[in-house]
Amino acid sequence: MQSSRRTFLLATGMTALASRSAFGANQRLRVGVIGAGGRMKSLLNAAEASGFDFEIVAVSDVYVPNREQVKTRPSAVNATLHNDYREVTDNKNIDAVIIATPDHWHVRVATAALAVGKDVYLEKPVNHTMEEGETLRKAVRSSKRILQCGMQQRSWSQFRDAVALVQSGALGRVPQVRTYWWQNYAVSWVPKPVDLAQLDWKQWLGGAPDQPYDAEKFFRWRWYWSFGGGAMTDLFAHWIDVVHWAMKTDAPSMATMLGDKHVFTNWDCPDTIQAAFRYPGFDVVYEGMMSSSIDDGGLEFRGTEATLKLTRGGMTVWREGLKGAQNPILKEESFRDGTIDHMTNFFQCLESRKEPNAPVEAGVAAANAGHIGNLAYKNGGVWQSKRG
Structure with missing residues (x-):
């Protein structure tokens, strides 16, 4: 029989996460x-x-x-x-x-x-x-x-629970983490008409090279090097942050990336990606494309004892050697958007002056992993740390 989340956590010697504290100040x-x-x-x-x-x-x-x-x-x-x-x-x-x-x-x-x-x-x-x-x-x-x-x-309930499970050793050794994200820009993120008389295009460009207004760049700026970094900094950055957090590391030593512009040929950034990153003792892989959204996005921590599958909709844990009704042994659904708790944590830290759930070092490390993937793409497919 599938066990409850509470039973599973107790069975692995863990306790439930601490409850969130209430606000202490009344100042607006x-x-x-x-x-x-x-x-x-x-x-x-x-x-x-x-x-x-x-x-x-x-x-x-x-x-x-x-x-x-x-x-x-x-x-x-x-x-x-x-x-x-x-x-x-x-x-x-x-x-x-x-x-x-x-x-x-x-x-x-x-x-x-x-x-x-x-x-x-x-x-x-x-x-x-x-x-x-x-x-x-x-x-x-x-x-x-x-x-x-x-x-x-970092403030989303099932992600916090998942990180605790990985760090508890419940999955055994984790040699590989698989990440993925598929979206379909032909269906979503469709540019809308813009009243150019109400847009300060020069100010929008900022330090980017001067260029005429382009609706595709204004709405899909993430896919042009002057403004964004494509899937690696927009999507992969979220997942690699969870990997860094769970695996207690923050930088790859090597990266490879195969990227192509199969559909959105006018973009700077590839719309179809296969990438791999080497970390101390484990590897991370990423795959995604921007013209198919089936399966959306998620992570899989593949351990020697169990595999944890994690999305914004929830998580499941599958135990090696079990079949049928015995697997998965844990299933947890997300009860609300973690952005609410993340913003709550920000507000709480403004009062307490404590470190927020996603400090600057975590954000920079996640962004840099995406930049490293892009450097590999621009460098013929491979990036190697100068530290060896």
Whole structure:
């Protein structure tokens, strides 16, 4: 008979995760919003679902309809609207900022906020280049401010339980972790009409090479090197962060990547990927494509005693040597979006000044693993650490 989650955890000598503490202060948090597109909408939905008392004081976005949309929220009725993010970071009435710009703006905006004493929630990947990662880390640690990276799995219930199981030794030795993510951009992420009179395209480009407006780049910027890093920094970064966390490591020594542009030939980044990464004592593989969404995304920790399969919908554990009704021995479903708990953790840390669930080092390590995969792709398929 399939055992309950509680029974399984007790059988492996583990205890349930500690319950989340309640907020201690009653002061209303004053928030600035920078980058008010689709991802910010989801983040603000999660912030509101957390039950924390906050007010959006100012909103910055280079596209007028985006910033005006935030103004319709009850928490933002008195918010001021801005084209330039510096008018938000420099606002002395703001305690913290939430940043969901395209990747090439992340470190510039975050470091500006940290420099003037703001706490920061920064979407992933936190750094657009490996060099930027060290810049961000130094800015956070020298400022002593809170920075929560947008790696929401670190606050998601089944991911926390899964990491505890891996680290308990319940799976035996884990020589391989398989990761995957399939999406279909022909069905989702379809560009919409843009009123160019309300878009500051030059400001959107920032430090990227000057170029005329392109709707594909504006909406699917993740797939152009000047603005993003494709699947490796957008999708794989989430999963490799879970691997780093569970396996207590943070950098591969070698990477190989086979990537092709079979469908979206106008992109810079490949739409079809097979990649492999060597870590101390185990390997990580990734596969995905952007024109088929069946099976979505997930991870498999394949151990000598058991295999743990993990997605945003839940997790299952399959024991070696068991068949039929005896397997899986554990099944846990996700009860809500982990972004809610991740935002709650951010708010709690603003009060307690404790380290958030996804500190800057974790975010940088996850982004860098994706960058390493891309370096392998650009270097004929192989990347090797200079440290050997």
